[in-house]
Amino acid sequence: MKRAFPLFSIVTVVLLAYALYQALVVAPTERTMGDVQRIFYYHVPSAWTAFLLFMGNLVASVIYLIRRNPKADALAVVCAEVGVVFCTVVLVTGPIWARPVWGIWWTWDVRLTTTLVLWLIYVSYLVLRRFSDSAQTPVLAAVLAIFGALDVPLVYFSIWFFRTQHPQPVIGGGGSLDPRMWHVLLINWLAFSCFAFLVCWSRYRLELLQREVEQAHAMESLAGAGVSEKASLPLSRSTR
């Protein structure tokens, strides 16, 4: 396990470098948008990775609520944190591309709005975890994750209807993608997923270590207070 981490890091770095070369040099230049279209190779893979991570957060939260396994809770935190980072990348690269191509930074289109609301929900998830340092935090956070998952389809439908009522000319739907572009996109996605996995992996180890430290502190103060060492605390007592 210990050797796997550096090995995987090297693979990820090589893959990211190769994907960068593919996106900036190998991929053909788009006919109408020009070079600015290349941001697509960062925007879309980040979005897919973020959605995967949010899905992971939901699954981990449900598992935590059923099994009360503290490791599932740690996984949920990690997925939410890294997911918010990738979602932020999506929300930042989107307007950078939209400004020269659509002529506007932002539009309240279905996908944009749903992504923004998803981001807001997960930021509130992280705020909840930050503001709550009791043993109940994992349950409360898992419940919030489920509420967020229920909310997203409703947001999607409401905006979809709203925008079909008020049509916007800027939605880049339809059209087909050059097979070479597909190739570069998929390589970039692979590289981004590996990178996300790597970050999650190290963050997960950090989270578990942090919990161990907190538990050790708790045990120490218990022992200091004259309570027998055998009065062990369950792992779920730890915060965050």
Next chain:
Amino acid sequence: MNSFWALLSATLAKDIRLEWRSKDALNSMLFFSLLVVVIFSFSFDPNAEESREIAGGLVWVAFLFAAVVALNQTWARELRNQVLDAYRVSPAPANSLFLAKALGNFLLVTVLEAVMAPLFIVFYNLRALGPAWELIPVGVLGTWALEVNGTFFAAVSIRTRSREIMLPLLLFPISIPAVQAMVEATRIILAGEGAARFWIVLLLTYDLVFTTACLGLFERVLNAE
């Protein structure tokens, strides 16, 4: 099942009696939304045409903010004297407590809306061009959408530090589709453009989904340890 309704009505009656005698929440909500009405009308200074377009948004934002004022008090009241802990160790069903609290808040905000609606009409010179009766289902469903999730997240935020700030941070992102539906439905009815049916159905779906979710998960929140 009998004890479920008995508990529900007992808790609801207790909350209503408390509110009736103190009128704390109602007074602060009324004054707060009155301030919102006045400040908004200074900031936008709309004519009759514009008010029809923006009134839906103003009304619901005012009610949303006012509801948060009341929601923050719902559970804080039960923390004193460890009432919630007593409830937890008793065999009483958690959902009857939740439903009583949600219904109590719903009634409170409904009273607020009944008092504030005429004021809005006067200050903004409103006259519905569409079928005005449709505002009733929009109001009922919209208020329930805010209150059911608001009561739930108030129970969540009561467990955190700086709980009064936490409630809107948790509630507002989840409420976005409901608020959009309420605002759009109200705007369509006031301006008389087309049918508000889609938004009413969306509100109904939202209510059904989240009432189920709240009832399914409230016990875990109450007993979270």
